[in-house]
Amino acid sequence: MIDLNWVCGLWGNNHCRFLQKEMVGNSGGQLFIWDSNCFDVTNSFISDFCIGVHGKWMSTENDFSIINVYGPHDDHNKKRCWSFLYNKICGSSDEAWAVCGDFNEVRDAEERLNCIFSESRAKMFNEFIDKSKLIDIPLGKSDDYPIILKDDDRNFGPKPIKVFDEWLNNDGIDDIMKGVWAEDVGGGSLALKTKSSQKFGNLEGEIEMFKLVANALELRAEHGLINEEERKQWLDARREWFQREQIKANMLKQKARIRWTLEGDENTKYLHSNLFEEHTTSTTSLVNLVYPTLTSDEARCLESPTCEEEILMAINDCGNSKAPEPDGFNLHFFKKFWDVIKVDVVHAIS
Structure with a gap:
């Protein structure tokens, strides 16, 4: 007991x-x-x-x-x-x-x-x-994970920018980025955030509005009181409702991935702690061993300046959701706006 x-x-x-x-x-x-x-x-x-x-x-x-x-x-x-x-x-x-x-x-x-x-x-x-108007929060890697719910008033200062994939689907975002990046390198983050706030700032309200319209028309349809025009309105409302629910779900999933990247997983931490734990073992002498070396041409190639093609190839080889840090521009951003930002990116790396 x-x-x-x-x-x-x-x-x-x-x-x-x-x-x-x-x-x-x-x-x-x-x-x-x-x-x-x-x-x-x-x-x-x-x-x-x-x-x-x-x-x-x-x-x-x-x-x-x-x-x-x-x-x-x-x-x-x-x-x-x-x-x-x-x-x-x-x-x-x-x-x-x-x-x-x-x-x-x-x-x-x-x-x-x-x-x-x-x-x-x-x-x-x-x-x-x-x-019940509940919000499904994805758990990420495991469905068996203890949680601690805390109420914390600490102020960590301004929130860093996080680029969400849904932002990059905004209508007209290409023209906005071209104008902002030309005037202020790095100012694209504020433009993305401002434009996305205008589109997604009232996402919950829009979901509820289209849901109410769809449910009301569906109730009329059940009683045979709906005409062709109202049927079209019902289909449009359902489509808008489900589209916004999908946007909301995608943003929650991406937030969950960012959170997991920041805090990790206990299984991963346990693996790393054992992987890098010091063990007392006997060592083998490395005297007189012959190692392969680079040729002069290979060495010069490694020391040569990085070109635009190499950088773009490396970016394209990475997944869209990857980022240099959990907070910041992900690789989807670099791929989508490469023609706009490539000069500054190549200059920063070179």
């Missing part, structure tokens, strides 16, 4: 509280731990499929609720689970919600590897997410 002393030992100090759901057979057990100095829990609940807490962040007094889910496997209980979560979220006040855990379900076939994908289950899961 888990008690507070055991949880405090696991947590590392006594400033914690926990909520536990017992196992059913060999599965379904859950343990929820939080820092009692940061989060004040006012209410909690345990259901067949999840455990959750309601409370306030002590630093901001903002209401917040977290649900930890362990999803069922069969269709009947999946419906019960999604219905329970929807009623829990939508039946509350305007507080913020985080829903996490193991849902035992996927949103599309690409997430289901080496096993059977159920389109009907995925549809039911997606409908729950949409109706």
